[in-house]
Amino acid sequence: MRKAISTISSLLIVILVLSSCMKREQSPGYEYMPDMYRSPAIEAYVDYGEIRDTIREELNLSLSARKPAEGTVPRSENILxxxxxxxxxxxxxxxxxxxxxxxxxxxxxxxxxxxxxxxxxxxxxxxxxxxxxxxxxxxxxxxxxxxxxxxxxxxxxxxxxxxxxxxxxxxxxxxxxxxxxxxxxxxxxxxxxxxxxxxxxxxxxxxxxxxxxx
Ligand code: HEC
CATH class of the missing domain: 1.10.760.10 (Cytochrome c-like domain)
Structure with missing residues (x-):
């Protein structure tokens, strides 16, 4: 029984080690949480038009900053x-x-x-x-x-x-x-x-x- 366990675990280790090897040197291998390495590049003040909603749904994002409506007056701490x-x-x-x-x-x-x-x-x-x-x-x-x-x-x-x-x-x-x-x-x-x-x-x-x- 003991032998079986140690054989299986050494097999597992070998598989793990081998699975971390990649053919391409530049590749980081399997990424467990890719969103943490690469944030989606949504630019501010860009109207993504029709694809906007798709992007939103896919990436579960809220909208980027939008251009204020024409004629908008900036407000500082005093209207004067x-x-x-x-x-x-x-x-x-x-x-x-x-x-x-x-x-x-x-x-x-x-x-x-x-x-x-x-x-x-x-x-x-x-x-x-x-x-x-x-x-x-x-x-x-x-x-x-x-x-x-x-x-x-x-x-x-x-x-x-x-x-x-x-x-x-x-x-x-x-x-x-x-x-x-x-x-x-x-x-x-x-x-x-x-x-x-x-x-x-x-x-x-x-x-x-x-x-x-x-
Ligand atoms: C670089 C020097 C300089 C600085 C700094 C300066 N002034 Fe003057 N100021 C002058 C000169 C010279 C005149 C005369 C202008 C003329 O009548 O040709 C003048 C004129 C004035 C007048 C008379 C304006 C008029 O309509 O006849 C007032 C009031 C005044 N300054 C207030 C201020 C205040 C308040 C500040 C600071 C926020 C200030 N100045 C900063 C040089 C300066």
Whole structure:
């Protein structure tokens, strides 16, 4: 009995060893789970048309990513970023922006604070920490100086014109449309508006002081 078992098992081993030998050297031999070695090549955004359903059934696949329907608008985390800015980059466009383009956000501490962060990263090098047009790049003579935000030229500059300038650029200032989303542009404008008022309280105080003196 024992002999029979050992004969059968050695026979089995021989069969197993032989069955792993293949004529072609490149062949991996019998594959137990071929799907694990080779995943079906379904490309994204390809419409496989009629054969699609057959492929699906055969390979038990769900569909690959499909092209969105025509006219689909991408959604980012804020819809305001997705709405197009339709005013053209012209003198008339600039004037129009000053009249009709308004910030969707309130001018409060929260937005001023958020805008300050953006200002520190993107604007301070030219406009200076207090918006006096004396940033380090200007001080070192590397760039023409912009006017101070609270100078007579810019004190009354409407926010719509600021948005227009940030979007398209103006004179020596480049467009910031690729660096800042529309929401970020409005936030930084909140801070610029805050800087436009710089010195106002001081003036009132000194006015008051003069009045008292007088
Ligand atoms: C490379 C230097 C530089 C950087 C960076 C820069 N600016 Fe300017 N900015 C200028 C110059 C120069 C002008 C004057 C442009 C002109 O009127 O010809 C200007 C003008 C402006 C004006 C007045 C626009 C108008 O319509 O008259 C505003 C507002 C302004 N910048 C805001 C910003 C903000 C906000 C940032 C950061 C997001 C920024 N700038 C970044 C150089 C810069």
């Amino acid at each position: 970023n997705d709405l197009p800015y339709t005013i053209p980059n012209t003198q008339e466009g600039y004037a129009l922006a000053g009249e009709v383009v308004k910030s969707p956000f309130p001018q409060n501490e929260e937005y001023i604070e958020m805008g300050k962060g953006i200002y520190t990263n993107f604007c301070v090098q030219c406009h200076g920490a207090e918006g006096q047009g004396n940033g380090p790049v200007v001080e070192k003579g590397g760039h023409p100086a912009p006017n101070a935000y609270n100078s007579p030229n810019l004190k009354e500059l409407p926010e719509g014109k600021m948005f227009h300038t940030l979007t398209y650029g103006k004179g020596a200032m480049g467009s910031h449309a690729s660096q800042l989303t529309k929401v970020e542009r409005w936030k930084v404008i909140a801070y610029v508006k805050h800087l436009q008022k710089l010195g106002e309280e001081g003036e009132e105080e000194s006015d008051g002081a003069e009045k008292i003196k007088g």
